Amino acid sequence: MSEDKNQFEDDYQKLLNETLNEVSEIQSYSKKSQTEIVTIGKNMARRTNIMISLAILLLIVPIMTLTTYLYYAIGGRADHLIDVVTKTIYVTEPNMGLEKLKLEDEVGFFSMNITFDVFKRIGKEDYRAGNYKLDFFLDHPNFPKKNMLLDRPLPEIPDKETEVLFHPKASIPFNQTDQWDILNKLPDGTVAEVYVSLNELMKPDVLQKQLPKNMELRWLAVDTGMEAAQVDKGGVPITPLGYPAQYDPTIWSPFRSYDQTNEEVFLDILSLLEKNQPVAEKVARAKSLALKSRLAYIKKQGINVYGAVITGPTEELRKLQNIKEIRALKVGEVKLWNWE
């Protein structure tokens, strides 16, 4: 037993000596070499830190941009928002349309803004009526910044006193004679846009038949059950809902449909806006569209119009005074002759 132990200690001692000899053979670094190694190590660590920190900082903006682009692109979210905005204009702004192909978009960090021009048909020509700029934070829009170029723009905040189209049961706040005087005193070589309110609800084709031939019915204001009061159930002022009366040949227009009538397109648009009411209410002048109840009313009662926007030569528009179904008229924009 004791012999084994001695043998083990000898082996250990031998191994230890061998190792110590090996270590003693290795030359230790000189002071200069040690400083050099430390300096290289420090520089390397410093350079690595700077480069990695820089890389992380420089990745922030591209990642945020890419995330935003993907957010708006996946599922066509941006196109859907643009669709809601443009269709809101068609059905809430009388005789107004836009060139969707010229709509500009700019995607920022978690935001998008769109700008587009709106147009009004006065006589035979489309005139630039103004410009809309709408900012979205993700899919939440802000109120649009509008720059309207019209001589007689509709009030930004709708009110019973300043509206232009009136339900047969709503009172008319302006003097009728004044409006006919304006029309009568306009020179003959002009074209104009007029808002007419009817004595009774009627079907669009019936109204079309009542009108003299040398003028164009542009936009129809549809009875949605709230126009008599001109406010929604909560007392918030509403504006007319309606649709273009004519087939629109421009390729970007929703009312350029071969298999649907304008009435059907109008109902489809209202269904779309109902599902996206917060966006539509930011774009429309009225801050309440109450689309659920108004759409249900239209589906139940059918499309009956109580007002319309008509354009044509001033001389011809004066003939509207003889139509007994017209209860009130308000003159809109007037332009130089372009009817032929």
Next chain:
Amino acid sequence: MELGVKKKRGDRRLPTISGFLSFLVALISLAGLNVALLIKEKVFPGVFIIQLPIVGFFLGVIGLFTLKRSRLYAIWGLSLNIFLLIFTLLMIISSLGINYKP
């Protein structure tokens, strides 16, 4: 007892030159891209999102082939250059999905 270190230069684990260059190219590309994004340049400069990242990608791949040297810079360079190329591709695809006009 003083510990000694074998004097072999190769053991210092310095990064590969091509790996370093790849990382550097990626940083330059990223800086250019940042400037383009921050000044809201409509057309991205292709040199920062296509040409340089492709060069950086191959430098990074070359930088990976080493046994004794560090691959740290090569991995960073390669990753950043791949990110830049994927960024370019995804931006093109997503731009076409936003208000596309024929």
